[in-house]
Amino acid sequence: MTDTVLPLKGIIPPLVTPLLGRDEIDVDGTRRLVDHVIEGGVHGLFILGTSGEAPSLSHKTQQEFIQIACEQIQGRVPVLVGITDTSMTESIEFAKFSQSCGADAVVLATPYYFPMHQQDLKRYIEEMAAELPLPFLLYNMPSHTKVSYEIGTIESLMKLEKFIGVKDSSADMLYYNKLIELKSERENFTVLVGPEELMAQSVLMGGDGGISGGANLAPSLYVSLYEAAVTEDLREVHRLQHQVLRLSKSLYEVGAAPTGYLAGIKTALGFTGLCSDRLCEPLYEMPEERKQVIHQHMSDLGLFESMRTEGIASQGIKKKSNS
Template sequence: MSLPQPLRGIIPPLVTPLSGRDTLDIAGLERLVEHLITGGVHGLFILGTTGEAPSLSYRLRRELIERTCQLVKGRVPVLVGITDTAFVESVNLARYSAEKGVSAVVTAPPYYFPAAPPELQQYIEDLVAEMPLPMFLYNMPGLTKVSFDIELVRRALDMPGICGVKDSSCDMIYFHRLIEVARQRPEWSILVGPEELTAEAVLLGGHGGINGGANLHPSLYVKMYEAAAAQDLPLTRQLHAEVMRLAGSIYTVGRHKSAIIKGIKCGLSLLGICDDQMAEPFQRFREPEREMIRERLSALGLIH
C-alpha cells in the first residue's frame, strides 16, 4: 500500500506475539492484526520498541514482516523498524520489506556506539541513499543514547527519502520545534510515541501517535486522535483521561522498565488475542502480576 503523505492517525507499535524463544505465535499475530484493523487504526508499525525488535533473530524479523503483510492485505500501511547496529543489516531488512509490500521503514540511531551529530548525519545520508522505501527518523534517546537534534532534522528536509519523524523523547519543547521545521515539508508526518502526550501533540499540529496501549484498546486511541484532530477540546479531554487511566493501570504493574511491554502482552493474553511470551532477557509476568492486570482490565471494562 502506498504511504499517505502525510501519514496521519494512530499507528500502533505491535507487540511481537511469540510462542517460544524463536517462534512466532502465528494465530496470535492474525488475531492481533484483525483486532487493530477492526479498531480503526490508520496503520501498523512492526519491529519497534514495543515489538522487542533488537531481541529478535533476523530470521524471525523477516517472518514477521512477511506474515504481517499477508494478513494486512493492503488495508492499512505497514511500517517496519530497521534499526540496527550494523548498517548493512538495516539495508537488508529494508530491501526485504520492500519486496513484501511494506509502505515505509523507521530507523533510530544505532544503539551501541553513540554517534556524534556529524557522524549521525552522515549515517542517515548514507542510509537514505540505499533505501527502497520512504523512511521515518525515530527519536528515542532514552534507549539509543543519542538524539536526532533539530539541526539534523532541518538538514533532513533536503533528503527526499525521509517522510517524517517519530518522537519518543517525551520532550514537548523538542516536539514543538519539530512541528516548526516540518512546516517546510507539508508531506512530512510528525508522530509522537508516548500516548500520554498524543492528544496534546495532535491539538498543536502533530499528525498522530505510535502508541503501545493501542494494542489493547485501539478504538479508544483512534477516537482520541479524531477528537484532537477536530479540535474538539471537551471530548479530547475526556478521551485523554481514559487513555491516562489505561496507561496508569497497565504500565505500573511490575518494578522494572520492561513492565510496559510485559503489561501490554499480559493484557493481550488475558483478552485471548496472543501469547504473552517475552523475548529474552525478559520473562512474562508471574501469576500475582497477571492477576493484577486481570483486575485492572476488568476495572477498565475491557474484560468481564
C-alpha cells in the first residue's frame, strides 16, 4: 500500500459474499455489487470480513472471491482482505495470495479457538507480521472470537512498521477513545469502527471512518454521513444518523438469531436484484414471511423509489410520514 492511500479513511463497506450455492460464488452478483458500492462513493472495500461470512467459506471459495472481487475493483479503491484463521501458516499463505490478486492490506482477527494470554497474542502477531507481504490492521471483535486485542497489546505492537491500524467492533467507546489516543502517536495510523450506528460519533471523536455493513445497500447514505461528521455539520449528522438508525432497525432486527443482520442485508440486496440472498451454512436465509417484512420496510424507507429515480448507486431514505 502506498503512502498516497494512507491513512485509510472514510466508508469501507464489509462486502457481503454473493452466493448461488454451497461454495459457489454468484460471480455476476459480485461484479454488480462491487460496481454499486464504488459508484456510491465509498473509500475502500473490505472483503471476507464478518459480513462476508468468511469463517463459513472454504479456503478455495475465499480465494476465488478475492480474485473475482479484485478483478472487478480494478484498483479503483483500496482493498482490505480479512483473515480469520487459527493457523499461522494458512494466514500467511492467504495474505500472499491476496497480494497476488491486488489487495492493499490484510485485516487480522484474533485466533478464535484456544483462549490466549495477551503476551502470546502479541508474539503471534509479531511472528506473523515478519512474514506478511502486506500491511495489516488488527480486527477487534471479541463478541465473535472471544479474544480481545487489549489496549496494552496494541500499544506494544505500534513499533511494527507494517501495522497500520485497527478495526474495532467491540462497541466499547471507552476502548475506542483509547485507540484514538494511540493514533496520535503514529503517523498514518487508522482507527475504524465496525458498528455503523457508532460511525458518526467515532469520527467526531477523531476516528477515521467505518466498516459499515449497510453501505452494501445504500453506500451514498453512509458516505454522506461520514462527510457531514468530518466537516462537523451537526445538523446534517443528526438528520443522516436518524436515517442510518432507521435502516439498521428495519433490516437487522427482523431475524431472530444474533446473526440476523447478515440475513437482513442479504435479503435486502436480493430484493434489489444486485445479488443472491443466499447465506453460507451454518447460516440460512430468512423464512418467506420475514423476507416480506424486510420488503415492506425497504418500501417504507423509500429504497426502491430512490433506486428507480436516482440510479441504483445513489440512495437516500425517504422521510417517515407523520400520518
